[in-house]
Amino acid sequence: MSFSGERLDSKRTVTTKVAFAWDALFGTEYTQELIDAIAPLGDTDVGWREGIYEIDGTTNSSVTVNTNAVVLASLAFRANGPLIRAGQ
Incomplete structure (x- = not known):
């Protein structure tokens, strides 16, 4: 969306950060397809x-x-779990 509320469909993006974050959190076949892409x-x-x-x-x-x-945060999460844990 533009600042004025206009749709910018030509700029819709499969984003790198979301692909990594979703794959770290969910690890599904779909998220692996995003990573492969x-x-x-x-x-x-x-x-x-x-x-x-x-x-x-x-x-x-x-x-x-x-x-x-x-x-990097997504890779760290996959390797070590959450960076901050409740009660620590």
Whole structure:
């Protein structure tokens, strides 16, 4: 959505951070499909790209600290569980 409320369907994206986060939390066949779809977006020099536009499959090539932080947090969650546990 734009700031004025206009739909921007051409910008709908399969986002890297959501693919990683959902897969860490739920680990389903669907979330694995998301991971498989965004796997080529990783770059060892700059990190993970933002995602893939649904309309035509092109890459949103922006690289942000937000997306890469969520990817790292998701991987840490998978490896070690929650970062903060109740009662600790």
